[in-house]
Amino acid sequence: MNHYDVAQSMAEPNREVAERNKMQFGFISGSSDTEPVAFQKAPPTATLVTVTVLQFPSSDAAGTAAREFEEVDFDINPEENKRVSIGKYPAAHAHWRPGTPTIGSTIAHGNYTVSVFVSTASADLPLLTSLVEKTYTAQFPRLDKLPPLSPEQVMRTDLDPEDMKRRVLNPNKLGVPSLGGLATNTMQGFLHLQTDREAAKQLYSAGNVEYVTMGQAYSAKTYSYNTKGIAQGFGTGSSQLLDGAIVYRSKDEDSAKALWSGLAAKPDPALTPTGVPDSKCADEPKPGSNAKYYLCVVRYRNYVGTVWSTQPQDSQQRAAAQYAVLANSQ
Known part of the structure; x- marks a missing residue:
């Protein structure tokens, strides 16, 4: 994916954040704990997680992008959104709107940003934050095994x-x-x-x-x-x-x-x-x-x-x- 695809899983203004910080590559993946039915919405009882991983030219660029992604998302509804912390990941940016069963969070990890969006059956903040924490715990080791590639290296890849x-x-x-x-x-x-x-x-x-x-x-x-x-x-x-x-x-x-x-x-x-x-x-x-x-x-x-x-x-x-x-x- 490129910066034009970012809006598939993140708010539309985040396309500009990705472009401004020179995003290089990315991948979006999502899953549900209920059997999906094509052309139908997931049932309200479902738990869904979407993960967006983006690579940037440097850890500084990734860190800046993570902060800006959070600000863009938060400012969509600043009167109602509340910032929250994510367990053992104090560097993570996260917010939710009290009373809603969703949470969004972004963190920089090396040259990567990882953005997680979680939806559950109820507005249970401890459950939402724990699912974000578990997602980061599962995702980071995979990124640690994936050295970031420069645009030149990509062109030379077999x-x-x-x-x-x-x-x-x-x-x-x-x-x-x-x-x-x-x-x-x-x-x-x-x-x-x-x-x-x-x-x-x-x-x-x-x-x-x-x-x-x-x-x-x-x-x-x-x-x-x-x-x-x-x-x-x-x-x-x-x-x-x-x-x-x-x-x-x-x-x-x-x-x-x-x-x-x-x-x-x-x-x-x-x-x-x-x-x-x-x-x-x-x-x-x-x-x-x-x-x-x-x-x-x-x-x-x-x-x-x-x-x-x-x-x-x-x-x-x-x-x-x-x-x-x-x-x-x-």
């Missing part, structure tokens, strides 16, 4: 160090890496795009998935059916695109077999692609859609590929093409 992109079906000939469009992720990164992350984590862990490459598989935008800048705008997973494909690399062949078994777990034998080894297909409607949706899964050695379509023949043809790409990419 775009496919695991040699995965040439193995994924890419019918639209995408060449520029993009989130969901043409990207390779570890399992941690791929889970951000999943609606039920716990179920996905169990499945991919059982398959010892090391890397996941997507070829125009997901929209880069998350579902957002509420006011910008609040957690309810996230947590429903990213929308899956029609022309996509995904390739998983497992640690070994046995692990790939386990993953293959878990995907399209109830296949329809009548849909099996002709002449494609280790393949199967199932009628698996896309979440939030009433249309027919056919998922096909293929395996070649320790690689598993998935393709999908609204037409069974099209999906079978894509499966055959994906298998051929894997078999010819050794």
Whole structure:
């Protein structure tokens, strides 16, 4: 994301803060403790957390940005907003409006700023602040393992160090890496795009998935059916695109077999692609859609590929093409 995307999870004026402090890169992720329903608001009983991580050129720039993010948010309603402290993180900026079940907080951590927005079922300030504290505790160690990159380093970064992109079906000939469009992720990164992350984590862990490459598989935008800048705008997973494909690399062949078994777990034998080894297909409607949706899964050695379509023949043809790409990419 760039500074124009900041308003997806933060107040619109924060775009200027990000730009003024020379924000370089960022990522937004949100989750809910209730099963999301596409095109519907989260129920009032839900707990939702949205996390926005932004990288700046220096720790000083990050510190300034964190202060300015707080001031911008606070000044939207200065008469009612009240500043609060976040447990073991006294440097965190935070505020809430008494009587509301939400809280916003931002803190600088090295060259990064971390902004957290939490919504709960009740206006319980100790609960809200504890969730912000837990989020920071989980997030900071990950940032400590991620040295900030300069714009020059980004330009020199190997775009496919695991040699995965040439193995994924890419019918639209995408060449520029993009989130969901043409990207390779570890399992941690791929889970951000999943609606039920716990179920996905169990499945991919059982398959010892090391890397996941997507070829125009997901929209880069998350579902957002509420006011910008609040957690309810996230947590429903990213929308899956029609022309996509995904390739998983497992640690070994046995692990790939386990993953293959878990995907399209109830296949329809009548849909099996002709002449494609280790393949199967199932009628698996896309979440939030009433249309027919056919998922096909293929395996070649320790690689598993998935393709999908609204037409069974099209999906079978894509499966055959994906298998051929894997078999010819050794």
